[in-house]
Amino acid sequence: MTKFTDFAFCPELQKAIDEAGFREPSPIQTQSIPLVLEGRDLVGQAQTGTGKTAAFGLPMLELLSRQGNLNQYKNNVAAVVLVPTRELAIQVSEELSRFSQFLGLKTATVYGGQPYSAQIRAMHNSPIVVATPGRFIDHLSSGKFDLKPRFVVLDEADEMLNMGFLEDIRKIFSYFPDERQNLLFSATLPPSIKKLIGDILHQPEYVTLSRKNITAEHIEQSFYVVDEHERDDALIRLYDALLPTKSIIFCRTKKEVDRLAYFLTSQGHEARGLHGDMEQKNREAVILSFRQDKLEVLVATDVAARGLDVNDVSHVFNYHLPFDTESYVHRIGRTGRAGKSGMAISIVTPHEYRGLQRINEKLGGSLLPKTVPHSHEIRNKKISSFIEALYIQEIDERAYEILEVLKEEMELSTVAFKLISMLKDQVEVRGKAQIGKSEKELERLMSRPRYDRHGQNGKGGPNRYKQKGGQYRGKNSSYGSHSKHRSRG
Known part of the structure; x- marks a missing residue:
């Protein structure tokens, strides 16, 4: 499948696809759309930003249009899409509304913090409902709805379970008749998701996109090794070197988010933080500003960024490395979307290097080591741009x-020198000349063998990496401690 026109959608749907600028389907769309059109239940394993909404939305709308009389849906909910967060509910609703604009099918958006009465009216007048589980179950429990949806979609299923919605989801499905088409999309398939699939889906087809293919195709991944006190300097230097147009920086804690957002603002960047302690209205205002390009940098925690779907993010920075590969893949999936290129940069200390190695191995060695540019390099680049x-x-x-x-007062050469001196700040480089580990230091760090908890190296053999004087390095030697065992040979 090379073009959307190959799916033979109805003219109204194809017109919306053309106006949206869609030409070639993404891998998840290519594999999922034919299966959904066949009426099959589906499990799609793919990361955020791979085009999942179109993968289920387009065939769903096509099947509804094939019924012939679209008026039958105007007072009946034909499709329910459950998502983990209100931000994702809004985004999915907007995209489905864009696809269905020429079909005359409305979409209701249902999430907490909004008046019940307005949502009830919208649900009574919309054939498609996009909702978060908590508020949706409130409506079902009220007894005001007897829904018999033809389609039920679980989007970002693993995130919904991580947020404690498992029982709500099970209860929601107890309100629905058995005759329905179920579509589940999730970045990961832990045991809890697999059990849920077995309970609510009927002989589903599986579409799986590997992490390696997703992260390698359009995203350039790199890492820089620095000492702990150099993180801020390294980040500013990389901004000067890479000139991101729109970026997200991930931190581990809310406190670090606030501090770093303030620091970046003081350095002349338009930055705002996003974390769980913010009031919802402030949170929505920050996301809207970022989406509308009024904000250059978003500093966020993983939890706050759940469901965040923003286009044209040129760079993702890991100010702190995430604890696992899944979190890493979720983070960097915010860039390199819709076939566009993106960059993912991780700042790590020598202490964190082994954690980065584990992530890199699971991704097939996609992360490339780099050194932070020297101040001379950045200054020359700025002068050339000037x-x-x-x-x-x-x-x-x-x-x-x-x-x-x-x-009348000065020579022309003096005028030129003075004017250029007035503009010298444009070519100034912040921070010390060299930041982070040099190429030789990086090579030494990367050449050190890895050890498991038994003191064995990464290949399972004995630890034979010697110190001066014949001593062996212990399993934590990368961080300064040494074992006292003597050489056996």
Whole structure:
């Protein structure tokens, strides 16, 4: 499948696809859409940002349109889409509304913090409902709805279970008749998800996109090794070098998010934090500003970024490395979307290097080691950019008047030197000349063998990495401690 037109959607749906600018389906769309059109239950394993909404939304709308009389759905809920967060509910609703605009099918968005009465009216008048589990079960429990949806979709299922919605989901399905088509999408399939699949889906087809394929195709991944006190300097230097247009920085704690957002703002970046202690209205305002390109940098925790779906993120920074591979893949999936390229940068200390190795091995060695650029390199780059901008700068008529006045007092060369001196801040480089580990230090760090908890190296053999004087390094030697065992050979 190479084009959306190959699916033979109805004219109204194809028109919406064309207006949205969609041409070639993503891998999850290519594999999922035919199965959904066949009426099969489906389990799609793919990360955020791979096009899952279109993967279930387009065939769902196509099947509804094939019934012939779309008016039958105007007072009946034909499809329910459950998502973990209100932000994702809004985003999925907007995308489904865009696809269904020429079919005349409305979408109701249901989540906590909004008036019940308005949501009840919307649900009575919309054939498609996108909802978070908590608020949706409130509506079902009220007795005001007797829903018989033809489609039920669980999007970001693993996130919903992580947030404690498992029992709510089971209860929601108890309200639905058995005759329905079930679609479940999840980045991971832990045992709890597999059990849920066995309980509520009927002989589902599985579509799985490997982590390696997803993260390697459009995202350039790299890491920089620095000492702990160099994290801030390294981050600023990398911003000066890479010039991100729109970026997300991930931290582990709320306190670190607030501190780093304040620090970046003090350095001239338009940055705001996002974490769980923020009021919902403030949280929504920050996300809206970021989505509308009024914000350059978003600093967030993993929990706060759940369900965050923003286009055109050029860079993702791991200010702190996540604890596991799944979290890493979720984070970097915010860039490199819709076929566009993106960059994922991790800042790690020598102490964290073994954790990065584990992640890198699971991803097939996708992360490339790099050194933080030297201040001279950045300064030369800024000077080149300044000169290039000077070449293309158009001359304003008032400049002639000002220059004539200046020429009465100074030589032209002096005028030029003074003007350039006034602009020197544009080529200044912040921080010390060299930040982080050099290439040789990085090579030494990467050449050290890994040890398991029994003191064995990564290949299972004995530890034979010697110190001066014949001593062996212990399992934590990378961090400064040494064993006292003597050489056996």
